[in-house]
Amino acid sequence: MRLEIPTNAERFGANLFYQVQKIYELDGGYGVDSEFDNPFHVIQQISYERLHEIEKDMAIVIPVKDERLRLLEGVLCGIPHACLPIVLSNSKSEPIDRFRMEQNMVDTFCRHAKKKYLIAHQRSPELARIFKDGGYLHLLDDDGLVRHGKAEGMLAGIVLAKLAGKKYVGFIDSDNYFPGAVFEYVRIFSAGLSQGKSPYSMVRIQWHSKPKIVDAELFFTKWGRVSRITNQYLNQFLSHFTGYETELLRTGNAGEHALSMPLALALDYSTGFSVETYQFVSLMEKFGGVLPSPFPEIMKRGVEVFQIESRNPHLHEVAKGDEHIKEMVEYSLSVLWHSGICPATLKKDISSELRRLKIVRKNGEPIKLRQYPVLSTLHFDAAVRKIDWAQYGNYKPV
Ligand code: GDP
Ligand code: CO
Secondary structure (H helix, E strand, O other): OEEEOOOOEEEEOOEEEEEEEEEEEOOOOOOOOHHHHOOOOOEEEOOHHHHHHHHOOEEEEEEEOOOOHHHHHHHHHHOOOOOEEEEEEOOOOOOOOHHHHHHHHHHHHHHHHOOOOEEEEOOOHHHHHHHHHOOOOOOEOOOOOEOOOHHHHHHHHHHHHHHOOOOEEEEOOOOEOOHHHHHHHHHHHHHHHHOOOOOEEEEEEEOOOEEEEEOOEEEEEOOOHHHHHHHHHHHHHHHHHHOOOOOOOOOOOOOOEEEEHHHHOOOOEEOHHHHHHHHHHHHHHHHOOOOOOOOHHHHHHOEEEEEEEOOOOOOEOOOOHHHHHHHHHHHHHHHHHOOOOOOHHHHHHHHHHHHHOOOOOOOOOOOOOOEEOOHHHOOHHHHHHOOOHHHHEOOOOO
8 A cells, every 4th residue: 555654643642643644555566665765755655565464463343233234245355355354243133033144144255255254243142251251241231241332342342353362453334335445444454553653553544435416416525414523522622632723633433443452452432333432532531641541551652543534435324314313423422521531611512512403402411421441451361261262153263
């Protein structure tokens, strides 16, 4: 890949948030181009070898809830062979067993492709056992099963990736129509993570555009309704501490993102669709230097957050309605509002935005969402001892 070098960044404590990077060539060519020997260039080439090195250590978690099988199959097809896909499903098993259908499709697909994979149902007792054995009970509900929700599926996916011995974990939604876009996202993950100088890094994808039909014409929108709002307040949050107004953060709702495992295990998470925005809140709270950090090692090494703009348009299942959009805005802004370091002026602005959107009533407070503490407290050794890998597909860590 040939990728812009990020020249601009915002620093907040130990966090370095880089500006959005532009891709020049999805395929950067074989070998190392000696043109880049000159130090005065703005583009970098990331070699095939480097991309492969990361991809063989990367799991891609695919959260699924009642999506069309064809879409899920397309997503699998877009994932580079060296990566381990982990399908984490919360699909119905009644009246039709959709999960069984997913399992069959994924197994057949991977048998033909000779591809390693893992698949788990979010509500299966086996998956819950990992959290019981590991002594991390926060994720379990009264029935002793992993709670419902996208974030909850992602957390389970991170844990499976860690148990599978992976060093990186990425996330790709299962409702994507273009396998080519999925392929690009994973390449962006590996290219982004390859730039990290610290062991604690993250890559987030900014979509180039989303195609829509407007007056019978194809129109490519740049900003979704939710991202526009989330990013505005996220930037205000950051500006408050740096003292400089900024528009640098563009990926507050990036479902497509990847983390190095040590960072994935050191963040707090927030439930359902608030998970992506909350990653920024957790970074700012934990490593911003405003509150004492529970991880002095990370404070020393620093955290790097890369934002990269994809070239493919993003087309996913759109028939999910206005209520879904409202919920996304509510969830994203609530986690900012409830942060222990959210400035009072920003709280006021967020409250009036939520009132304007008729999400919160006058004098009402934004919803307080469930949070999960760092996964590094899970006893992975205890959990892995009893795990039966055959239950989860055809992958067995060495
Ligand atoms: P949007 O794209 O952000 O509007 O949200 P989607 O409704 O498309 O959800 C994002 C991804 O998460 C999709 O792949 C869904 O199938 C998946 N998903 C949604 N809810 C859950 C859940 O409770 N558990 C799991 N495992 N996946 C979920
Ligand atoms: Co979607």
